[in-house]
Every structure is written in structure tokens, then in C-alpha cells.
Amino acid sequence: MSxxxxxxxxxxxxxxxxxxxxSVNTGDAATIGDGExxxxxxxxxxxxxxxxxxxxxEPRAGRASVIARLAGSDPDAGALVVHxxxxxxxxxxxxxxxxxxxxxIHDGILYGRGAVDMKxxxxxxxxIARAFRRExxxxxxxxxxxxxxxxxxxxxxxxxxxxxxxPDLLAGATEAIGEVGGxxxxxxxxxxxxxxxxxxxxxxxxxxxTARGHAAHGSIxxxxxxxxxxxxxxxxxxxxxxxxxxxxxLERFLTLFGAAAGRPFGDDPGPDELARLGFAAPLxxxxxxxxxxxxxxxxxxxxxxxxxxxxxxxxxxxLPGQDEALRAELAAVVGDDIDIAWGRELRAxxxxxxxxxxxxxxxxxxxxDPGGTVIPYLLPASTDNKHLARLGIRGYxxxxxxxxxxxxxxxxxxxxxxxxxxxxLHFCTRVTARILRSA
Ligand SMILES: [Zn+2]
Numbered sequence: 241m242s243x244x245x246x247x248x249x250x251x252x253x254x255x256x257x258x259x260x261x262x263s264v265n266t267g268d269a270a271t272i273g274d275g276e277x278x279x280x281x282x283x284x285x286x287x288x289x290x291x292x293x294x295x296x297x298e299p300r301a302g303r304a305s306v307i308a309r310l311a312g313s314d315p316d317a318g319a320l321v322v323h324x325x326x327x328x329x330x331x332x333x334x335x336x337x338x339x340x341x342x343x344x345i346h347d348g349i350l351y352g353r354g355a356v357d358m359k360x361x362x363x364x365x366x367x368i369a370r371a372f373r374r375e376x377x378x379x380x381x382x383x384x385x386x387x388x389x390x391x392x393x394x395x396x397x398x399x400x401x402x403x404x405x406x407p408d409l410l411a412g413a414t415e416a417i418g419e420v421g422g423x424x425x426x427x428x429x430x431x432x433x434x435x436x437x438x439x440x441x442x443x444x445x446x447x448x449x450t451a452r453g454h455a456a457h458g459s460i461x462x463x464x465x466x467x468x469x470x471x472x473x474x475x476x477x478x479x480x481x482x483x484x485x486x487x488x489x490l491e492r493f494l495t496l497f498g499a500a501a502g503r504p505f506g507d508d509p510g511p512d513e514l515a516r517l518g519f520a521a522p523l524x525x526x527x528x529x530x531x532x533x534x535x536x537x538x539x540x541x542x543x544x545x546x547x548x549x550x551x552x553x554x555x556x557x558x559l560p561g562q563d564e565a566l567r568a569e570l571a572a573v574v575g576d577d578i579d580i581a582w583g584r585e586l587r588a589x590x591x592x593x594x595x596x597x598x599x600x601x602x603x604x605x606x607x608x609d610p611g612g613t614v615i616p617y618l619l620p621a622s623t624d625n626k627h628l629a630r631l632g633i634r635g636y637x638x639x640x641x642x643x644x645x646x647x648x649x650x651x652x653x654x655x656x657x658x659x660x661x662x663x664x665l666h667f668c669t670r671v672t673a674r675i676l677r678s679a
Pocket of ligand 1: 357
């Protein structure tokens, strides 16, 4: 590997410094520290050092986010939000070979909590923001660099708070780039790689199913036993396979990936067909259809008493535009003698798969990896892009990382010994700088 450029070196330095700031988000006010605010101050100082005006918001002590804007040349162009979150998920230190907040590099691989999720991008965009300012780069559109708290616990004190309380900080923004996507996948031909961009995210909701019957003594069986009826409904859901729903994103994924790999997909790709996606098979598979997972059961308290009610809780992941259809389908599967109470919903999002921005991503990838093809996919999880969508901002998940064919980036999220090759970080810096220059 040739010597890193000053920009690549500064990005790596910031990534390591941010990993060393323990900003674990336990999701619990009683145990959370002030790591997010320390990380936000680190970012703020480095932005102000080169002349940015920054805004640091701290809706709760220790829970800071920081935002800065670089003015573009075209007043008619919508601003682009470039965002990373400053918090990380907890660690079980005993499971780590390398210290989780050590940011150690061994054999060209950086280890630490946040190496991919997502101190890597925070450090990268911080270094690029500084370089642009120092060099007097004037991008076409305004760039809003946003470093959010609390993504890992739903963004309540980060992106969601800013969207609800300080939308002025995101004024004029039409699109956003953040996690999760951008990593390379082999296409089966040497030198040819797919770079997935998340153009959609599944929604999340919970439901509680309740069967109601009559309480009775266990010695005299009843015909409307709530436990039996609930168990039947749970088993029916477990056996039900929701059909593949071809969202615009899935349509584009199957077409482009099939073409790039020289092997088209069928209409309902099964496990064998998905297996050729390697590490990405579960990720893509989860985005094909709505899913319902029974997770919690509650009924009874005494072995000799038939309880009057029995309930089950379900974790439900919904494709864009499928809310009503899913509710109707689930109700039909469980039958009309079971009550369904729906919890709060975080709705799915989908951004246009034909946006000019995707062309910009492709050009930036092509310049650094001539064998690279940018391909939309649906993320079966949630990011801060869901909050930004409430302001009409169309989000894309694209942290460009060229990795060796046998390196599973998605598998690094939230695991022990979270790691990323240093060369991949340098690639991310080069590609992201190209994207932000020409977006
Ligand atoms: Zn993340």
C-alpha cells in the first residue's frame, strides 16, 4: 500500500481518536455517560479550527450532536446532509481480543467499537469538511455535515430531536447520505464488485395478540382455552410465508445485480439463489418480504388454573407501502377469535432509485474502482434516515468501502472485535471526497 495522502491520514487519525472516546449508548439515562458530548466537542473544535460556524445541541446532558454547513454555488440546488452518528453500542470487553476503545491496528486492520458503525464515517467526513474549507472548495449544493447522538437507541436525543425541535439546522435539505451500505461484494468475476446503496429501509412495528376465554380449574378442560387458541395462532404465523413484494428498490437490485453478475434472478429467489450473494444473502433475503417474528409469550400463573387470557408479542418488519396489506394478512392468518393490538410504528422509507445522486455515487466508485457497480438494496433495519425523511429528505445509505472478497462488513456491526482494513478506510475517504465535490 502506498503512503496515505494527507487527507486519508487525517481521516484515519480522527477515526482512531473518535473510537478512543467511549461513547457507548446503553439507551438508559441511569447508565449513560457523556461520551457523545465529548465526541461532539472533538468534532466541533476541529471544524471551528478551520473556520466553520457550528451548532452544538445538547437536549440532555451528555447527549450532544453537532452540525456545520458549507455553502454551495447553486442556490437552487437542495442541500445534501452528510451524516454519521457519534454513539456506539455497548461492548462485552471479555469477548474482545483487542481493546474495544484502543483503536489498535494489527496487520493493516483497525479494531475498535465504531470501526464500521460508524466512527469510520464520522472521522472521514470530518476530515473532508476540513479539507474543503482549507482548500476553498465550493461544492455545487450546500453540504450539511451532521454528527448525531443516540442513533443506536432510536435517535430520540439526536436526529429525531433535531428534526422535531431544530429543523432550521437542516433547512433546504433534499437528500442525505449516511449508513448502511456502500461496502463491496464480489460479483463472481475477478475484479468486478457490487457496491450496495440503501435506497429503502423496512419499517418496524410491534403487535400484541390476545386470546380470551374463560378461567377454569385445570381439572375440567374447556373448549375455549385461551392458551390453546393463542398457541394455534402463533404456530400459524410461524408457518406463514409472506409473499415477495417487488418494491422499486428490489426490482432495481434484482435487475442490476443479475446483469452485473451475468446471471438473472428468478421472481421469488429462494435460499439457493440468494446463496450466491455470500455474506449479503441474509441481508437481501430479509428485504424480500414482510416478516413477523413471535418473541414473547404470556399466559397463566398456576399449573392447575386455565387462564382467561393468553398473549403473544410479535416483532414486525414492514416493506415500504405494505402497512395496510400486512395488517390485513396477519389478521387473516391468526383468525378472528384473536385480538390484535398494534404498537407504535416507525414507517418504512423509500427514496427514488433513479435519482441523479446515484449517478454521482457511480462516477465516484468508477474513478476509484473501475470494476465497481453501484446497486440499490433495501435495508431491513433503521437508521437516522427515517427521521430525516419526516422533513422530506430522501436518504441513501452509502459508506463506500472496498473490502477483500472474504471480508463481511455487515457482520462487523455490533460484534466483538469490530474491524475494518485501513486500506478500505482510505478508499472511503477518496470516494466520499469525490461524491461531495460533485454532488
Ligand atoms: Zn450505525
